[in-house]
Amino acid sequence: MSRRVRVNPIACEAHGMCAELLPERITLDEWGYPVVDEKPVSGEELAHAKRAAQACPTFALLLERPR
Amino acid sequence: MSAAGTATRTQRAPVGTPPAGSLPRLLAGVSEDGGRVSVTRHFSVHGGLPLTGARRSWGRREHPPLIEETHRAGLRGRGGAAFPLARKLLAVAAARGPAVVVANGTEGEPASEKDAMLMELAPHLVLDGLVAAAEALGAREALIATCELDEDATDSMALAVEERDAAGIAPHHAPSLRVVTAPGHYVAGQETALVSYLDGGPALPTFTPPLPFERGVGRRPTLVSNVETLAHLALVARHGAGWFRALGTPASTGSTLVTLAGPVARPGVYEIALGSSLESLARAAGGTTREVRGALIGGYAGAFVPAESLRGLALSDEHLAAHGGRMGSGVVALLSSDCCPVAETARVARWMAEQSSGQCGPCVNGLDALAGEIEAVARGRATDGRLEQLSATVARRGACGHPDGVVSLVGSALEAFPSAFAHHARGGPCDRCASVPELPLPAGRVASPRSRTRRARR
Numbered sequence: 001m002s003r004r005v006r007v008n009p010i011a012c013e014a015h016g017m018c019a020e021l022l023p024e025r026i027t028l029d030e031w032g033y034p035v036v037d038e039k040p041v042s043g044e045e046l047a048h049a050k051r052a053a054q055a056c057p058t059f060a061l062l063l064e065r066p067r
Numbered sequence: 068m069s070a071a072g073t074a075t076r077t078q079r080a081p082v083g084t085p086p087a088g089s090l091p092r093l094l095a096g097v098s099e100d101g102g103r104v105s106v107t108r109h110f111s112v113h114g115g116l117p118l119t120g121a122r123r124s125w126g127r128r129e130h131p132p133l134i135e136e137t138h139r140a141g142l143r144g145r146g147g148a149a150f151p152l153a154r155k156l157l158a159v160a161a162a163r164g165p166a167v168v169v170a171n172g173t174e175g176e177p178a179s180e181k182d183a184m185l186m187e188l189a190p191h192l193v194l195d196g197l198v199a200a201a202e203a204l205g206a207r208e209a210l211i212a213t214c215e216l217d218e219d220a221t222d223s224m225a226l227a228v229e230e231r232d233a234a235g236i237a238p239h240h241a242p243s244l245r246v247v248t249a250p251g252h253y254v255a256g257q258e259t260a261l262v263s264y265l266d267g268g269p270a271l272p273t274f275t276p277p278l279p280f281e282r283g284v285g286r287r288p289t290l291v292s293n294v295e296t297l298a299h300l301a302l303v304a305r306h307g308a309g310w311f312r313a314l315g316t317p318a319s320t321g322s323t324l325v326t327l328a329g330p331v332a333r334p335g336v337y338e339i340a341l342g343s344s345l346e347s348l349a350r351a352a353g354g355t356t357r358e359v360r361g362a363l364i365g366g367y368a369g370a371f372v373p374a375e376s377l378r379g380l381a382l383s384d385e386h387l388a389a390h391g392g393r394m395g396s397g398v399v400a401l402l403s404s405d406c407c408p409v410a411e412t413a414r415v416a417r418w419m420a421e422q423s424s425g426q427c428g429p430c431v432n433g434l435d436a437l438a439g440e441i442e443a444v445a446r447g448r449a450t451d452g453r454l455e456q457l458s459a460t461v462a463r464r465g466a467c468g469h470p471d472g473v474v475s476l477v478g479s480a481l482e483a484f485p486s487a488f489a490h491h492a493r494g495g496p497c498d499r500c501a502s503v504p505e506l507p508l509p510a511g512r513v514a515s516p517r518s519r520t521r522r523a524r525r
Contacts, residue, residue: 008466029429029460033429033432035464
């Protein structure tokens with residue numbers, strides 16, 4: 001099972017938790033908003049991604065089924 | 068509103084199926100002085116709208132005939148995205164529950180006038196397309212969304228609905244028709260923003276999915292289609308796919324409305340065959356009145372094309388792709404050699420940044436920074452590589468395509484006018500920077516949608 005990490009840019013308020021918890025996939029732009037590598041994540045990385053999604057204060061980090 | 072014309076001056080008598088390869092199509096029946104086509108004139112010019120009766124149930128691999136015909140016609144959207152209408156219709160048809168159909172006449176593009184003109188002069192063709200789409204989808208509710216700033220277009224559509232009621236034209240199964248005015252800011256016409264507004268929310272784009280075809284107005288499957296696209300559908304329903312394809316190219320079928328602006332004798336809205344040349348359009352408008360430096364094609368999410376590429380340029384997506392452009396909303400804005408392309412790009416980029424709906428951080432901050440950097444280039448204070456870096460940062464990071472449109476516009480400006488940008492970056496403002504602005508922008512009449520949402524962090 002794999003998932004694609006995606007940001008809801010309307011909900012995102014640049015708290016930056018995701019970049020701390022999933023640095024291998026998420027960096028922050030110069031204003032603090034996440035830039036996401038959208039290649040599917042799986043295995044152990046998916047567990048980190050789930051933790052990052054749960055930690056987002058505005059629920060803006062999503063794990064979607066790859067299209 | 069400027070004068071309407073057609074690229075061909077042929078005015079034929081209305082008899083049966085009009086000749087397939089001739090113009091005008093959408094503007095047939097519009098009098099020489101640009102008079103509105105009334106309900107009686109509309110049906111005498113175009114004939115009745117063939118409806119196949121109330122929707123029966125369609126099998127799994129079977130579609131309403133109009134959708135098949137639209138697919139064969141190759142009709143693509145005229146609102147900017149050029150999405151195949153048949154695919155949109157199929158997506159709505161396949162979704163669960165009773166559908167809603169929406170004619171999108173909001174036309175937030177400042178340089179475009181063609182939708183307003185079409186609604187003003189040929190409102191019944193738009194209504195026919197909406198009724199035909201409603202019938203194919205079994206929709207009982209049909210909405211016509213106009214821009215609150217376009218009073219003439221709004222009044223014409225409302226009058227058209229009244230004319231139909233008074234003439235008793237609506238068959239018993241026809242959808243209810245209602246005109247709704249939407250706010251005038253740029254992104255209000257984006258389809259998720261329009262659906263949000265029609266549902267009583269703000270006219271701001273929403274995160275997708277769901278797209279309107281899955282969950283739209285009243286959470287029902289919703290077709291949102293540009294008014295011109297629907298007007299073409301009304302003609303496909305009458306005359307069929309073969310007739311429709313007799314104009315245009317194999318990939319870009321039919322005719323299209325364009326708004327021609329800039330140094331020509333008669334700027335305004337013209338109906339042309341897709342794939343016809345820019346020169347023939349300029350000739351139909353009485354020729355150019357000053358030397359042309361380039362053109363902005365497709366609207367403010369479109370692309371600049373330099374003068375040397377305009378000779379022999381054909382107006383269709385497949386021809387414009389070579390220049391990074393597309394037909395978009397049909398804007399063809401010529402720039403004269405009196406203007407400064409850097410200053411023009413800076414003005415439009417700043418306006419587009421102000422039109423961000425303020426919801427997405429990368430759009431709010433990125434477009435503000437992007438516009439600021441072009442202004443810096445124009446003043447001779449550019450930072451090397453900053454425009455490219457900002458473009459890459461902003462692209463594809465909004466909930467809607469607004470930031471991507473600005474990135475496309477700016478990128479094409481750099482490609483179309485490399486020496487102008489290089490001169491400004493090195494030497495600051497040119498003699499023409501202060502000349503009269505040429506690309507049309509609403510002079511303060513459109514409020515930025517951002518007042519109640521996020522502000523740029525400076």
